[in-house]
Amino acid sequence: MSRLLAAPANLRRRHRAARAFRAICTVLTWFCLVLLAVLLVHATREGLPWLDLQFLSEFPSRFPERAGIKSALYGTLWLIGFTALFSIPIGVSAAIYLEEYAGRSRINTAIEVSIANLAGVPSIVYGILGLAVFVRWMALGRSVLAGAMTMSLLILPVIIIASREALRAVPNSIRYAAYALGATKWQTVRHHVLPSALSGILTGTILALSRAIGETAPLIMIGALTYVAFVPSGPMDQFTALPIQIFNWVSRPQQDFHELAAAGIVVLLVVLLLMNAVAVFIRHRSQRYRL
Amino acid sequence: MFLCALLSIVVTIGIIVVLAFEAVAFFRHVSIVEFFTDTRWFPLLEPRHFGVLPLLAGTFTIVVGSAVIGIPVGVASAIYLSEYASARARGIVKPVLEILAGIPTVVYGYFALTFVTPLLKHVVPSTNIFNAASASIVVGIMILPMVASLCDDALRAVPDSLRQGAYALGATPFEVATRVVVPGALSGIVASFVLALSRAVGETMAVTIAAGATPKLTLNPFESIQTMTAYIVQVSLGDTPAGSTEYQTIFAVGALLFCITLAANLAANRILRRFREVYE
Numbered sequence: 001m002s003r004l005l006a007a008p009a010n011l012r013r014r015h016r017a018a019r020a021f022r023a024i025c026t027v028l029t030w031f032c033l034v035l036l037a038v039l040l041v042h043a044t045r046e047g048l049p050w051l052d053l054q055f056l057s058e059f060p061s062r063f064p065e066r067a068g069i070k071s072a073l074y075g076t077l078w079l080i081g082f083t084a085l086f087s088i089p090i091g092v093s094a095a096i097y098l099e100e101y102a103g104r105s106r107i108n109t110a111i112e113v114s115i116a117n118l119a120g121v122p123s124i125v126y127g128i129l130g131l132a133v134f135v136r137w138m139a140l141g142r143s144v145l146a147g148a149m150t151m152s153l154l155i156l157p158v159i160i161i162a163s164r165e166a167l168r169a170v171p172n173s174i175r176y177a178a179y180a181l182g183a184t185k186w187q188t189v190r191h192h193v194l195p196s197a198l199s200g201i202l203t204g205t206i207l208a209l210s211r212a213i214g215e216t217a218p219l220i221m222i223g224a225l226t227y228v229a230f231v232p233s234g235p236m237d238q239f240t241a242l243p244i245q246i247f248n249w250v251s252r253p254q255q256d257f258h259e260l261a262a263a264g265i266v267v268l269l270v271v272l273l274l275m276n277a278v279a280v281f282i283r284h285r286s287q288r289y290r291l
Numbered sequence: 292m293f294l295c296a297l298l299s300i301v302v303t304i305g306i307i308v309v310l311a312f313e314a315v316a317f318f319r320h321v322s323i324v325e326f327f328t329d330t331r332w333f334p335l336l337e338p339r340h341f342g343v344l345p346l347l348a349g350t351f352t353i354v355v356g357s358a359v360i361g362i363p364v365g366v367a368s369a370i371y372l373s374e375y376a377s378a379r380a381r382g383i384v385k386p387v388l389e390i391l392a393g394i395p396t397v398v399y400g401y402f403a404l405t406f407v408t409p410l411l412k413h414v415v416p417s418t419n420i421f422n423a424a425s426a427s428i429v430v431g432i433m434i435l436p437m438v439a440s441l442c443d444d445a446l447r448a449v450p451d452s453l454r455q456g457a458y459a460l461g462a463t464p465f466e467v468a469t470r471v472v473v474p475g476a477l478s479g480i481v482a483s484f485v486l487a488l489s490r491a492v493g494e495t496m497a498v499t500i501a502a503g504a505t506p507k508l509t510l511n512p513f514e515s516i517q518t519m520t521a522y523i524v525q526v527s528l529g530d531t532p533a534g535s536t537e538y539q540t541i542f543a544v545g546a547l548l549f550c551i552t553l554a555a556n557l558a559a560n561r562i563l564r565r566f567r568e569v570y571e
Contacts, residue, residue, distance in 0.1 A: 014463045014465070014466070015463055017463070017465050018463035018464045018465035018466070020465075021464075021465040021468070021469075022375055022464065022465070024367060025367045025368070025370050025371040025374075025375060026371055026375065028363070028364045028367035028368060028371070029367065029368040029371040029372070029376075029384055030384075031364065032364070032368060032384070032387055032388060032391060032435065032436075032439075033383070033384070033387050035391070035432060036387055036390060036391055038406075039394070039398075039402055039406075042402065042405070042406050043398070043401070043402070046405065089295075090295045090298060091295075093292040093295040093296075094292065094295040094296040094298065094299065096292055097292035097293055097295065097296045098296055101292065101293075102296070107297075107300075108296075110300055111296050111297065111299055111300055114299045114300045114302070114303040115299045116556075116560065117303065117553060117556055117557070118299055118302060118303060120486070120489060120490075120552060120553075120555075120556035121306065121493075121549065121552060121553075122490075122492070122493020122494075122495065122520065122548060122549075122552055123493070123495065124493065124495045124520050124523055124524070124545070124548070125306060125310075125493070125545055125548060125549050125552075126306075127523075127527075128309065128310065128523070128541060128542065128545045129302075129305060129306050129309055131527070132309040132313065132542075133305060133309060136533055153302055156298070156299070156302075157299070160299070207393075210393065211393070213395075214393075214394070214395025214396070214397070214398070215395070216395065216396065216397045216495075216496045217396075217495035217496055217499075217520070217524060220524055220527055220528060221523070221524075221527050223527065243395055243397045243496075246397050246398075246401065247397050247400070247496065247499075247500070250397070250400060250401050250404060250405075250500050251500065258401075258404075258405055261401055262401065262405075265397075265398050265401060268395065268398070269394070269398070272393060272394075272395070273390075276389075276390070276393065
């Protein structure tokens with residue numbers, strides 16, 4: 001019996017294995033799609049009956065039918081506003097420095113390594129840092145400011161990494177052309193490199209901020225309150241935020257509060273989806289008009 | 292601009308100093324031997340016990356459980372995306388994975404508690420309301436997009452000439468994928484596992500909501516447990532005065548958490564650099 005004669009049966013088996021493998025991979029992948037659908041449908045079905053104007057305009061309450069997310073919405077708005085104020089200038093400048101100015105020195109290597117590591121530090125560790133440094137040591141208390149500073153540290157690595165990628169994608173020919181016309185380094189960066197990289201930087205920043213909106217653990221650490229019946233009027237006020245409010249409702253045993261949490265989740269997801277849509281739109285537009 | 296970049300070093304040092312400072316203060320009250328060998332963790336009530344093992348075990352359970360869910364599905368999706376998917380299917384699956392990755396962890400916690408746990412109760416009636424299994428499942432879903440997208444990048448970096456060479460020798464698509472492409476991208480795949488597991492270690496909200504608050508050494512995934520991260524949240528929800536031993540425990544546990552994730556992240560980088568397959 002030669003091996004050649006045995007081949008067809010063997011070959012058939014091998015092709016069967018190949019088909020089965022392909023089917024398994026395909027099914028598992030589309031299973032992710034099903035998961036997402038189940039998750040969204042479940043939250044929407046539970047939360048939708050509670051979702052009305054009153055839900056958006058009322059303060060939280062012991063009585064589910066009167067509870068709303070006004071303070072949480074305002075808190076999130078304040079928090080993200082200040083986070084953007086701190087993190088965008090710092091993150092983009094750091095990226096410009098690392099991409100355009102930094103040479104090969106020991107300190108620059110150390111900066112690169114620490115950014116890479118910071119990106120992998122769990123968010124709750126940032127919360128511990130914020131608690132020790134901003135809340136206690138700098139005595140900012142459990143304020144919007146302390147929360148925003150903690151959040152800024154958390155998303156800085158994300159903004160820096162995304163902005164660096166955008167800057168790196170700007171072709172060198174643009175830089176050389178500017179230099180050839182006599183532009184200084186700063187003029188080149190300011191008027192040519194930065195505008196070309198803007199859409200990429202914006203996309204990365206929006207995605208980073210949308211991550212900050214959903215972060216819960218660091219805010220709990222620095223002591224964002226779970227029950228707030230007022231709207232913050234300045235950066236030193238105490239506050240709550242949307243994910244904190246959701247967490248608070250989820251951790252109660254009553255079914256009604258779970259459904260309120262679902263309604264809060266729907267609002268949170270809509271906000272995040274809108275931000276993502278804006279990011280996708282910016283990316284898409286910049287690709288279309290690229291020379 | 293240099294100062295902005297320097298901030299990252301300051302933050303890194305800040306984290307280490309803050310954690311070390313309070314953790315050292317903690318270990319003045321509690322011996323480090325007790326911390327790592329005592330099997331009971333009752334830090335808030337007398338008689339107090341500060342053995343971190345139950346919390347470590349809780350975290351370990353979640354990590355193993357989420358790996359069982361997230362890694363096979365993640366790798367399968369990555370192979371599908373890089374080897375089988377049409378451009379159109381890719382255009383659907385990729386954004387879905389991105390959305391899954393972008394959903395806040397508190398939402399996953401809600402999903403675990405109100406959807407996965409009731410489902411598990413149908414299968415295993417003795418399931419506790421708070422249990423490690425449902426938390427593991429959602430943490431698995433959470434790390435899945437990360438595994439999928441990192442592995443996809445690694446698989447696509449394998450040059451097509453290798454695939455075509457294997458097909459020319461008569462290999463089936465299955466053999467090409469598992470004997471040529473996956474080994475060719477192994478460093479990236481292993482690194483993605485390590486990064487995903489490190490993410491599972493640091494995962495906080497889903498395990499706080501769904502896994503419970505009873506630190507215990509158990510292998511039964513249907514019981515309530517507590518992870519390191521969930522403990523830190525539990526303490527900071529209460530009103531613990533600064534300087535007390537309870538307050539210091541969060542820094543001791545946090546320091547341990549930081550060390551574990553840092554080690555994992557460094558290991559992933561090391562794997563990527565040392566074992567990178569270089570293609571021309």
